Amino acid sequence: xxxxxxxxxxxxxxxxxxxxxxxxxxxxxxxxxxxxxxxxxxxxxxxxxxxxxxxxxxxxxxxxxxxxxxxxxxxxxxxxxxxxxxxxxxxxxxxxxxxxxxxxxxxxxxxxxxxxxxxxxxxxxxxxxxxxxxxxxxxxxxxxxxxxxxxxxxxxxxxxxxxxxxxxxxxxxxxxxxxxxxxxxxxxxxxxxxxxxxxxxxxxxxxxxxxxxxxxxxxxxxx
Amino acid sequence: xxxxxxxxxxxxxxxxxxxxxxxxxxxxxxxxxxxxxxxxxxxxxxxxxxxxxxxxxxxxxxxxxxxxxxxxxxxxxxxxxxxxxxxxxxxxxxxxxxxxxxxxxxxxxxxxxxxxxxxxxxxxxxxxxxxxxxxxxxxxxxxxxxxxxxxxxxxxxxxxxxxxxxxxxxxxxxxxxxxxxxxxxxxxxxxxxxxxxxxxxxxxxxxxxxxxxxxxxxxxxxx
Numbered sequence: 001x002x003x004x005x006x007x008x009x010x011x012x013x014x015x016x017x018x019x020x021x022x023x024x025x026x027x028x029x030x031x032x033x034x035x036x037x038x039x040x041x042x043x044x045x046x047x048x049x050x051x052x053x054x055x056x057x058x059x060x061x062x063x064x065x066x067x068x069x070x071x072x073x074x075x076x077x078x079x080x081x082x083x084x085x086x087x088x089x090x091x092x093x094x095x096x097x098x099x100x101x102x103x104x105x106x107x108x109x110x111x112x113x114x115x116x117x118x119x120x121x122x123x124x125x126x127x128x129x130x131x132x133x134x135x136x137x138x139x140x141x142x143x144x145x146x147x148x149x150x151x152x153x154x155x156x157x158x159x160x161x162x163x164x165x166x167x168x169x170x171x172x173x174x175x176x177x178x179x180x181x182x183x184x185x186x187x188x189x190x191x192x193x194x195x196x197x198x199x200x201x202x203x204x205x206x207x208x209x210x211x212x213x214x215x216x217x218x219x220x221x222x223x
Numbered sequence: 224x225x226x227x228x229x230x231x232x233x234x235x236x237x238x239x240x241x242x243x244x245x246x247x248x249x250x251x252x253x254x255x256x257x258x259x260x261x262x263x264x265x266x267x268x269x270x271x272x273x274x275x276x277x278x279x280x281x282x283x284x285x286x287x288x289x290x291x292x293x294x295x296x297x298x299x300x301x302x303x304x305x306x307x308x309x310x311x312x313x314x315x316x317x318x319x320x321x322x323x324x325x326x327x328x329x330x331x332x333x334x335x336x337x338x339x340x341x342x343x344x345x346x347x348x349x350x351x352x353x354x355x356x357x358x359x360x361x362x363x364x365x366x367x368x369x370x371x372x373x374x375x376x377x378x379x380x381x382x383x384x385x386x387x388x389x390x391x392x393x394x395x396x397x398x399x400x401x402x403x404x405x406x407x408x409x410x411x412x413x414x415x416x417x418x419x420x421x422x423x424x425x426x427x428x429x430x431x432x433x434x435x436x437x438x439x440x441x442x443x444x445x446x
Contacts, residue, residue, distance in 0.1 A: 069292045074336050101335035104375045108331060112324035113297050136375035144371040151367050152327045152359035 008121040008160070009114050011106055012036040012063065014051030016207060017125030017163055019187050020171055022059050023180035024162045025123045034061045035119075037110055041068040041102075045193030054186040066109060071099055103136035104145060111149045111157045123160040129167050139164050168210025176216060185219035197221070231344040231383070232337050234329055235259040235286065237274030239430060240348030240386055242410050243394055245282050246403035247385045248346045257284045258342075260333055264291040264325075268416035277409040289332060294322055326359040327368060334372045334380045346383045352390050362387050391433025399439060408442035420444070 008029040012018045025034045038052040049065065056063030103126060110122050126137035135141060142159050149157045163171050175181050189207045190197035197204045197220065211218040231252045235241045248257045261275040272288065279286035326349060333345050349360035358364060365382050372380045386394050398404050412430045413420035420427045420443065434441040 066296050067292050069290050070332055071335075073289055074332070075339065099335075100338035100376055101331050101372070104331050104371065105328065105335070108324050108327050109293055109297070112294075112322075112328070115323035116298065135377045138374065141371060141374040144367065144374050148327065148364060148367040148371045149324070151361065151364040153323055154358045 006121060007033045007035065007117070007119045008123055009110055009119050010034060010036045010061075010123040011110055011125070012038050012052045012056060013125075014038065014048040014053075014055060014188050015125070016175075016184060016187050016189055016210075017127065017171060018052075019055045019125075019183050020175045020178065020180055021123045021125040021160075021162060022055060022061065023175065023178040023183070025160075026059065026061070027178055028160075029121070031060055034059075036061055036063045037113060038063055038065045039068055039106055039109070040065050041070075042072040045188065045190075047193055047195060048188050051186055051188040055183055058183050058186055064113070066113065068105070068109070070105075071102065074100065101136060103134065104141075107142075107145055107159060108149065111153060114157060115153055115155065120156065121158050121160060123162065125163050126161055127163045127166060127171070129165055129170075167213075168206055169213035172210045172214035172216055176214070181216060182219060187220060189220075229344060230256045230258065230340070230342045231346055232333055232342050233257060233259045233284075233346040234333055234348070235261050235275045235279060236348075237261065237271040237276075237278060237411050238348070239398075239407060239410050239412055239433075240350065240394060241275075242278045242348075242406050243398045243401065243403055244346045244348040244383075244385060245278060245284065246398065246401040246406070248383075249282065249284070250401055251383075252344070254283055257282075259284055259286045260336060261286055261288045262291055262329055262332070263288050264293075265295040268411065268413075270416055270418060271411050274409055274411040278406055281406050281409055287336070289336060291328070291332070293328075294325065297323065324359060326357065327364075330365075330368055330382060331372070334376060337380065338376055338378065343379065344381050344383060346385070348386050349384055350386045350389060350394070352388055352393075390436075391429055392436035395433045395437035395439055399437070404439060405442060410443060412443075 006029060008025045010018065010022050010025045012022060022036060036056045038049060040049055053063050107122065107124065114122065128138045139161060142161055146157065146159055166174060175184065189203045191201040191203045192198040229252060231248045233241065233245050233248045235245060245259060259279045261272060263272055276286050330345065330347065337345065351361045362384060365384055369380065369382055389397065398407065412426045414424040414426045415421040431441065
């Protein structure tokens with residue numbers, strides 16, 4: 001189901017999920033029609049930006065980096081505020097890694113970036129199945145944002161979320177189907193910014209479980 | 224209809240409309256419950272930031288400034304891109320001063336800023352009556368955004384738009400009713416960044432017409 005002359009912009013964090021989305025978009029839109037957008041938003045782990053660049057180079061698609069210097073001044077999240085620790089356990093409350101509105105901001109800036117470039121399709125790796133506690137990653141939120149963007153930009157922007165209803169295991173199997181497993185060795189997942197990964201944080205544990213359940217070795221763990 | 228212990232955050236650009244909103248919010252929520260938020264987003268005219276600070280000081284409310292260094296890298300608008308000229312005539316197309324998604328970004332960041340501070344009410348001076356061609360300033364867009372924020376932040380944030388259906392004349396009359404006319408001498412409106420204002424750009428013409436129709440002298444023009 002490849003669409004000709006239809007460009008897509010993938011939001012690429014450098015992690016496992018967004019990397020899988022790059023290969024999904026190449027499969028769907030064709031390599032020449034895919035570009036990637038990475039946000040330099042003051043994440044504590046600069047290794048994420050390098051990972052995004054390496055993934056894009058490996059996949060053979062452009063990687064644009066947009067700075068956002070705003071989140072650090074809003075405060076309150078473990079991902080952008082050094083004074084907030086990252087918890088290793090999960091809870092039913094909103095997690096300490098919640099940056100209010102972060103995904104809404106990323107998608108709105110991506111739509112703004114797409115606007116003058118005649119790109120009508122965004123792709124993001126958010127998922128609500130292995131529910132991470134981020135309400136702005138749910139499909140209902142994405143649907144509402146699509147409507148907001150259509151009104152606010154006077155253009156229908158489709159936000160593709162190919163991983164939305166997949167488990168981590170299914171995401172790993174999709175990556176294999178798309179020939180993206182080797183690229184996983186370039187990605188970064190660990191909340192503690194370690195390479196090799198710490199193996200103890202919630203992100204590492206979720207990732208390891210997904211690869212184990214899919215029966216596929218994680219090239220990052222093997223490195 | 225003053226609400227006790229309910230804080231409001233006014234998005235203050237330093238212009239005539241957002242300044243009127245500061246006084247509207249003080250009247251509605253009480254001075255001690257009002258804060259203002261100004262975005263330093265790379266606007267060509269730094270005088271706007273000074274105007275916002277002066278207005279807040281005059282009104283006796285705090286002014287917070289949040290930086291956004293992203294728009295300049297998106298490009299395409301006369302307000303943030305020096306290579307794009309500001310047209311002095313109006314047209315039915317989207318204006319050259321359109322920054323895609325700017326108002327959506329402002330409101331989403333304002334909601335994110337409000338989130339950890341337990342502020343549930345935002346106030347913005349957008350208006351669709353003297354229609355400026357910005358689709359993200361219409362009430363339908365704001366309604367959709369409220370829904371998106373409620374889902375994405377798991378909290379109902381009300382976005383007040385007291386000027387939405389007022390003409391410029393009616394906005395000037397409202398400012399008079401709220402005791403805000405003197406504060407207009409501190410505001411900045413001119414697209415060309417001039418002080419005293421150029422009087423020739425679309426923003427200056429619209430402002431002058433509003434004061435003239437209201438039969439009230441503009442303290443800025445008289446300065």
